Structure formats: C-alpha cells, structure tokens
Amino acid sequence: MSGPLPSVRKFMPKMNFSRVSLRDLLVAFGPITLMVIVVCGLGYWLVDPAPPKEVDFSTGQENSAYETLAKRYVTELAKNKVKVNLSPSLGSQENLARIIDPDSSIEIGFVQSGSTDQADAESKGLISLGSLFYEPVWLFYRSNKDITSITSFKGKQINVGPDGVGVARLFKQILSVNGMDAADVKLGTLENTAATVALLDGKIDALVFSSASDSPLLQMLLQTPGIKLFDFVQAEAYTRRFPFLSHVVLPRGIVDLGRDIPSKDYHLISPTATLVAHEGLHPALIDLFVKAAQDIHSNAGWFQKQGEFPSDRYTEIPVAPIAEKFYKNGPPMLQRYLSFWVANFVERMWVVIVALGALILPLSKIIPPLYVWRIRSRVYRWYGQLRTVEQAIEEVADGQHQQVYARQLQRLDDIEEKVNHISIPLSFAEELYGLRSHINFVRTRILLLMKGQGEMSLEAAPEPMQA
Numbered sequence: 072m073s074g075p076l077p078s079v080r081k082f083m084p085k086m087n088f089s090r091v092s093l094r095d096l097l098v099a100f101g102p103i104t105l106m107v108i109v110v111c112g113l114g115y116w117l118v119d120p121a122p123p124k125e126v127d128f129s130t131g132q133e134n135s136a137y138e139t140l141a142k143r144y145v146t147e148l149a150k151n152k153v154k155v156n157l158s159p160s161l162g163s164q165e166n167l168a169r170i171i172d173p174d175s176s177i178e179i180g181f182v183q184s185g186s187t188d189q190a191d192a193e194s195k196g197l198i199s200l201g202s203l204f205y206e207p208v209w210l211f212y213r214s215n216k217d218i219t220s221i222t223s224f225k226g227k228q229i230n231v232g233p234d235g236v237g238v239a240r241l242f243k244q245i246l247s248v249n250g251m252d253a254a255d256v257k258l259g260t261l262e263n264t265a266a267t268v269a270l271l272d273g274k275i276d277a278l279v280f281s282s283a284s285d286s287p288l289l290q291m292l293l294q295t296p297g298i299k300l301f302d303f304v305q306a307e308a309y310t311r312r313f314p315f316l317s318h319v320v321l322p323r324g325i326v327d328l329g330r331d332i333p334s335k336d337y338h339l340i341s342p343t344a345t346l347v348a349h350e351g352l353h354p355a356l357i358d359l360f361v362k363a364a365q366d367i368h369s370n371a372g373w374f375q376k377q378g379e380f381p382s383d384r385y386t387e388i389p390v391a392p393i394a395e396k397f398y399k400n401g402p403p404m405l406q407r408y409l410s411f412w413v414a415n416f417v418e419r420m421w422v423v424i425v426a427l428g429a430l431i432l433p434l435s436k437i438i439p440p441l442y443v444w445r446i447r448s449r450v451y452r453w454y455g456q457l458r459t460v461e462q463a464i465e466e467v468a469d470g471q472h473q474q475v476y477a478r479q480l481q482r483l484d485d486i487e488e489k490v491n492h493i494s495i496p497l498s499f500a501e502e503l504y505g506l507r508s509h510i511n512f513v514r515t516r517i518l519l520l521m522k523g524q525g526e527m528s529l530e531a532a533p534e535p536m537q538a
Contacts, residue, residue: 107427111420122355122415125154129166129180132236132263133159136206136283137181137344140367147363151411153356161262163237163281170349171195179360182347183237183281184386185315192388199388200346200361201381201398204283205319205374207341208238208245210301211270211292212277218301221249227276230259230266238281241342248312263288270298277301281342284373293326293333306338315387316340319374341374343385354393355415358406361397446495450502456486457513464517476521483514 128144131137138159145155158177160166166180167187183206187197212218212227231239239260243253261269263280267288270278282289292298303309306318321337346364348357364381371377383390383398401407405414417424460479467475487510495503 107431111427121419122153122353122359124152125156126178126352126356127156127158127176129158129160129169129177131160131162131166131181132232134264134287135162136285136289137162139285139287140203140283141181143367144360144363147366148359151359153359161233161236164234164240165236167197167347170197170347178352179346179348182345182388183241184342184345185241185313186237187388189387189389196350197388198348198350198352198357198391198394199383199386200348200357200391200394201364201383202343202345202385203364203368203381204344204372205317205341206281206283206344207319207321207339207374208241208279208281208303209289209292209339210277210279211298212301213270213273213297214276214299217299219304221245222251224277225251225255226257228257228259229277229279230261230269230275231279232262232266233260236280237342238279241281242279244313245309245340248309267292271295283344290326300333300337302335302337303340304338306340309340313340315342315385317343317385321373325373345386345388346381347388348391350391355411355418357391357393358397358403359411361394362402362406446499447502449493449495450490450499450506453486453490453506454509456482457509460486460513460517464520473521476517480514480517480521483510483517486510 126148128141130141138157141155141157145157148155158169160169160180163181163183163186166177167182169175169177170180170182179200181203184202187195212224218224229242231242233239239258242258246252246255259266259269259275261275263278266275266278266280269275270292278292280288284290293300300321310316310318317340319339319341321333321339323333323336324331326332346360348360361381368380369378381398383395397403403414403418405417408414409417460482463475463479487507490503490506490510493503
C-alpha cells in the first residue's frame with residue numbers, strides 16, 4: 072500500500088451523554104407502572120370501600136344517659152375525622168326500630184338488653200358491638216312510707232314513658248311476674264323530663280325509667296326530699312326469671328358521702344345497654360366504635376368494676392366478629408402505630424399489596440434488561456445502515472465506481488452526523504464509540520477504493536478502533 076492514508080474527519084464531534092435516559096426509563100417502566108396502577112385501582116374498587124366519614128347515631132331522650140354518653144362518642148370519633156350525627160329518640164325500642172328499618176339512615180344506637188332475642192336479631196341483620204354499662208330500673212315514688220312490693224302500686228299512676236322506651240316493655244314483664252297486668256295500674260306515657268316534673272308536682276304517683284348513673288334527672292331525683300327509690304329486695308329472683316337482667320347494688324353514700332345519700336344499700340335489677348348496629352356497618356367503623364367504647368366505659372362506676380365494660384357478654388344479639396376479636400386481642404396491630412385512615416387503607420388493601428409483591432418480583436428481573444436493550448438498540452440499529460453501505464460498494468457495476476463511492480461517503484457522513492446527536496447514558500459510551508469507530512472503518516475502506524489502491528478484503532482491512 073503506497074502513500075499516506077487520507078484524513079478521515081477533521082473535527083471532533085460533540086457527543087451527548089447523560090446520567091440516565093428518562094425517555095427509555097419511561098418506555099421500559101411506563102407500561103409496568105400503568106399495569107400496577109390499574110391493578111391497584113381494580114383492587115381498591117373490589118375490596119371494601121373506604122369507611123364513610125359520617126355515621127348516624129340514634130341516642131335517647133333529652134337529659135338521659137344515652138344522650139350524655141352519645142356526645143362523648145361524637146368527641147372520640149372526631150379525633151379520627153369521623154363525624155357522628157346524633158338523632159334523639161324515645162329510647163331503646165325506637166333505636167332498635169330505626170336500625171332495622173332499611174329506609175332509615177340510622178346505622179348504630181343504644182339498645183337495652185331484653186329488647187329482642189337472638190333468632191330475631193340474626194334474621195334482621197343486627198350485630199352487637201358489646202355491652203357498655205348496667206342500666207338499672209329506677210322506680211321513684213311519692214309516699215310517706217316505704218313500699219317493699221310491686222303489688223303495692225296497684226291502682227297507682229305510674230309513668231313508664233312512650234312505647235319507644237325499652238323500660239315500658241320491661242315494666243309490663245315485671246308486673247306479669249307479680250301477678251298483675253297493665254290494667255291494674257295507670258301507665259303514663261310522658262317522656263322522662265316531663266314525667267319528672269309531674270312527679271315533683273304530685274300529678275303522678277311514681278316514675279320508672281332505666282338509665283345509667285350519668286343521667287342528670289337521676290342524679291337530681293336521688294337527692295330530692297320526699298322522693299323515694301324502690302328497693303328491689305327480690306332482685307336475685309328477677310334475674311332468674313329474666314336472664315337478660317343482672318342484680319346490682321346501689322351502695323350507701325355513693326351519691327353524697329357527706330350527707331349519706333342514699334342512707335342504705337339498694338338492690339336493683341338491671342338490663343345492660345348495648346351498642347347495636349346493622350350488619351352493613353363498615354368493619355373499620357366497628358373497630359372505631361369499639362375502641363371509643365373502651366375509652367368511655369372501661370372506668371369503674373357506681374355498679375361496675377374497673378375494666379368490666381365494654382364486654383361481649385350480657386347481650387342476646389350476636390356480637391360482631393370484629394368486636395369479639397378486639398375484646399380478645401385488643402386493637403388491630405396497625406392501628407396501634409398508624410393513624411386510623413392509614414391503617415385502614417393498608418388493612419383493606421393487603422390482598423392487593425401481596426399480589427403486587429408477587430407481580431413486582433418477576434418484573435424486577437425483566438425491566439432492567441429491557442432498559443439496557445432500549446439504550447443499545449438506539450446504537451445498534453445504525454449497523455444495519457452500515458451494512459447497506461458495504462453492500463452498495465461490493466455490488467457496484469462496472470464504470471460506476473466513483474459515483475457509487477461518492478454517494479456512499481455522503482451517506483456515511485449523514486449517518487455519522489445523526490449518530491453524533493444520539494444522547495445515551497454515559498455508562499453506554501462504549502457502544503457509541505464503537506459505532507463511530509466502525510463508521511470510520513467503512514469510510515477508510517471506501518476512500519482506499521476511490522484512490523485505486525486495489526480491492527481490500529475485510530480481513531486485510533485495518534482493524535476497527537477498540538472503544
């Protein structure tokens with residue numbers, strides 16, 4: 072080979088390198104990311120929906136323990152951004168009817184034990200979130216002497232409240248086991264506040280209602296001179312007749328130790344107040360209400376010991392499995408460390424999370440090679456152009472060598488110009504420099520052929536530069 076080799080290029084092209092190719096990342100990860108989003112969205116739609124941020128709660132009469140305690144539930148659930156709308160009612164029976172009614176918005180409320188039975192509760196889709204507190208039957212009366220027997224109230228005017236009040240049904244049962252019926256007394260249907268005023272004014276002889284010790288009316292009646300509390304000395308016998316009743320004792324001096332009110336122990340019969348909901352209540356709200364019940368009702372009181380309530384006992388309504396689990400194991404683990412909404416989301420989506428984990432594991436082995444292939448394909452596709460140039464100079468017809476060689480040199484210049492504008496990550500620079508080396512190799516071969524230095528086989532040609 073004589074004479075110097077011609078200069079290949081007289082300028083240094085500007086190369087475009089980056090740390091990472093965002094476009095190729097999007098192409099490699101985009102479809103997978105979209106698939107993950109679709110799976111998550113589908114899973115979110117299929118699993119239980121997010122718990123509502125509002126719930127309607129049926130309470131009780133004005134100035135009743137139900138009303139007072141329901142306001143505490145409003146405060147407790149507000150801590151987790153759940154609004155509780157309170158709906159006053161006549162009492163337990165109306166609360167129960169509202170929860171059962173499919174056209175009612177009421178989902179939860181206070182219901183007295185003995186208001187229904189297990190078979191009826193199951194058929195109507197009722198669930199108990201636990202019993203909350205003793206709700207003794209308080210029978211106050213005006214008399215100059217103590218009354219020790221229910222039969223002594225024969226012919227008296229006794230207020231038991233409207234039909235929606237649970238104690239009206241219970242008091243009729245008490246009359247029946249004493250050999251009496253509703254016709255033997257004059258039953259009034261005033262609400263508790265109005266009935267208390269009537270008792271104090273002497274317009275009625277007695278007033279009976281069932282309430283926890285939180286009731287303001289109860290606190291006032293226990294300290295009113297001239298108003299006496301009936302002592303159920305046969306309380307234990309009543310509990311044998313009615314399994315939903317408990318025998319409780321109002322200790323002497325519990326109301327006011329200094330004034331010794333009451334001046335003796337009183338035996339009372341007591342149903343329990345139960346937090347009852349429809350089975351359609353969202354599971355997350357069940358957890359939230361049971362936790363609130365534990366915070367509100369777990370302290371010692373006039374009749375219960377510390378930690379006795381709330382409980383999954385004392386109720387004929389089937390206890391919700393979620394509530395039973397709470398009473399057995401405490402609050403769900405995630406709710407001990409995370410906010411209610413975050414914990415609830417994770418608990419509802421755990422199936423989707425497990426499925427995604429199983430999906431992401433194989434995808435993690437596919438995506439990186441796909442990304443590498445995308446980068447390298449932007450370099451390797453130009454080798455097809457180089458092969459076309461080589462075929463053109465090998466298959467040139469006689470007498471057309473110079474024209475064909477000139478066209479292919481121009482074509483190589485165009486290829487190199489486009490290659491120099493390829494932007495690839497710096498870690499793939501080796502492939503780009505290798506491509507440029509091979510472009511120069513083909514250009515050198517064409518130039519040698521144009522100078523008439525003879526045919527050069529691929530084996531005899533100069534080796535390409537190593538990147």
